[in-house]
Amino acid sequence: MNTKIFMLGTGAAIPMKRMLPCICIKVDSNLYVFDMGEGCQETMLKMGLSPVKIKTIFITHLHGDHYLGIFGLLQTMHLMSRERELLIIGPGKLSNILNAYASSGLLNIDFPLYFEPLHEGIVYRDDKITVSSFLVDHIPSSYGYVINIKNNKRITYTGDTRPCHSIIDNSRNADVLIHESTFTSNMAREAHAQGHSTALDAAMVAMNAKAKLLVLTHISARYDDPLELYRDASRIFSNVIVAEDGMVVYL
Ligand SMILES: [Zn+2]
Numbered sequence: 001m002n003t004k005i006f007m008l009g010t011g012a013a014i015p016m017k018r019m020l021p022c023i024c025i026k027v028d029s030n031l032y033v034f035d036m037g038e039g040c041q042e043t044m045l046k047m048g049l050s051p052v053k054i055k056t057i058f059i060t061h062l063h064g065d066h067y068l069g070i071f072g073l074l075q076t077m078h079l080m081s082r083e084r085e086l087l088i089i090g091p092g093k094l095s096n097i098l099n100a101y102a103s104s105g106l107l108n109i110d111f112p113l114y115f116e117p118l119h120e121g122i123v124y125r126d127d128k129i130t131v132s133s134f135l136v137d138h139i140p141s142s143y144g145y146v147i148n149i150k151n152n153k154r155i156t157y158t159g160d161t162r163p164c165h166s167i168i169d170n171s172r173n174a175d176v177l178i179h180e181s182t183f184t185s186n187m188a189r190e191a192h193a194q195g196h197s198t199a200l201d202a203a204m205v206a207m208n209a210k211a212k213l214l215v216l217t218h219i220s221a222r223y224d225d226p227l228e229l230y231r232d233a234s235r236i237f238s239n240v241i242v243a244e245d246g247m248v249v250y251l
């Protein structure tokens, strides 16, 4: 099974130096999207990932930087003549927004669109992957995801969160842990007050979980040099990379 992780958007909150959060996991020809930051369809198209091939979109929580890109993406799918159904999975309140958009008569699509509210446990299964979700410590109804690929590889994505035990439990021996890392540890107080993690926090989680590779993402625009985050994390966990927009991780 050929699996690649495309880090399409690796920034936080405002798209200044990096695009907003978006990760696309490609398993053979299937595409699965985790969070859909505004503007990320542009990176997706530039990297040759067709919106028509997206099977499912998984949203971690309802801060705008993580889901507002859905609406532009739906339009592009329509313009590319998508016919295949699309499933969106996310916190229950997302259905209010999608329903309001659909009932306004402005959602101009010709393909079936389904929504499934998130809960803890297995939320999705097909012939390539099984996805389960778990609660994290950010705003109410914030979830992380565990993606189990049929060849026994495993990826955990945290979404936004303070460091917490549920992530350690859900990333034990993971092949890849994609952990938010908004700040470096000299800003730990601000990070935790805002519901976020530092690079060192992420490294601590990766170390305790014995993850094989740590990928840091959701990076604040205050950092010009990714080395600052790398140095912070690699003090205690050596197999770490700081994601960049357009980076591909081969599994
Ligand atoms: Zn965020």
Ligand SMILES: [Zn+2]
Binding pocket: 061, 063, 138, 160
């Ligand atoms: Zn958030």
